[in-house]
Amino acid sequence: MSDTSLISRRQELPLKGGNTSLFLQVIISIAVFIFAITLSGVLSINAMLSNWNQSILGSLTVQIMPVNDSNREKAQTETLAHQEKTLEFLKNVNGVIKATPLKDEQLQQLIQPWLGDGIDLINLPMPRIIDVKIASNAEIDFTQLAQDLTAVSPYASLDNHKLWLNKLIKFADGLKALAMTILILVTAITSGAIFYTTQMNLGLHSAIIEILHTMGAKDTYIAQQYARRMGFLGLIGGLLGLLCAIPTIFFIASLAKQIEGGIISEANLNINDWFIIFSLPLFSMAISMFTAYHTVKKTLRKML
């Protein structure tokens, strides 16, 4: 008797090959490609943000510019009055734990490297500095704070670097939200494509499915065959997409480095980030399987 184990085919539903498979594979590859690049963007932004946030959190510095007056005594008093006003205001800002003006000695220490010892501050148009401690969970809008400060005293201003960093953080947050939207959209579109091709395919093979049902096949039996096939397409498509995405990510990273080494160097992906990116084909496989399985279950429920 011939050995049926060798040649016997188990593919009751001829899901292999055909234009639909190719179409889905291309769709999934492109989706994973876009997903991987966008995701690497999100992860880099996250890395930058956590660096920036660390440097912006905790404390900030408010500067009181010296009042200009030929009468040094008067100028000094007025500057101090502005400092008082600013202090009063700062203490009432939400999230501010403590606001301490630097003492004369401290200021002297600060300028000592440039101007040497024994400087009388009264004779110098020296800015005064207030050190502000901020609660770690405080959500302070620095741009707003800067505006408020100027309103309180035209001589008061927020540390420039922090302000700039804060704007950058806001921008990065916006970018991140945009990227997340893209990730969700790409996932949704891919699931949609899998949903419709699966449904179409079920219609195409309705005669076979009817026969399988007559033989006593449960919907799960059919759904599993679709899930297996779509999972395979998801994995292969995912690997292809990833294969194209990796060099692209490095290319973008090298471009970014040329622009501004300082900031972007903080945007390096760490090992965890790469792990996530490399697991994308598994993710696309899981999505494909899940979508196909439930599409079949849902569609077949309408049959007898």
Added chain:
Amino acid sequence: MITQARGNTNIIEMQNVGIRYGQGPEILSDIRLALPKGSFHFLTGKSGAGKTSLLSMMYLAQKPSRGTVSVFGKDINFTHRDNLAMLRRRIGVVFQDFRLLDHLSAFDNVALPLRVCGMDEREIRKRVNELLSWVELDRHILDTTATLSGGEKQRIAIARAVINRPDLLLADEPTGNVDNDIAPKLMKLFVELNKLGTTVVIATHSEKLINDFAFPRLHLQNRGLRIYYPSDSSLMEKYHV
């Protein structure tokens, strides 16, 4: 009385069953029917009388437009999908148009009912090879059924229907395409299964078949169903008429 005398329930029961397709007229009306366990019936009627339609309710491919159909004691209007699947596993069907999966080999076609219920592959191989050689198709085990002749396809279809020793066997013109010498052999297979307890319904146009095997006959006419019992007195007794 009949069923109680046999101490069994009916495998199939129909009450006030009507079938229509879409908004068309009823092609069968007020069908009332009870097939006891272990019975053997022919199903006759002109072409278009509704034989295939009646069978398709029995193999749970169609619900009645009205009335109730019970298969193995379960009202199919109120049975969950998954339970319908479990009932179908106890039913073997030979379709008028075979309905083989033409991209698969003869082997895989016959193995289908066993694989669907998750049988061990080794056991499947044993059973399928055995049955295929019994229907004289061992030469074609690995051929896709698309390449087979009508009669060969029909034998595959029959093999597929009986491979899992069904409790209910429904055959729609099962001997229409096979040679005269193999037809009696296939009928013998059905009779043997019947002796082992399988309830059998065979739709046929062949008067010869009906006369050779004196089984009661369900006849469809004017949208209704009548039962004729064979004139043979011993058989009359057998069927409690």
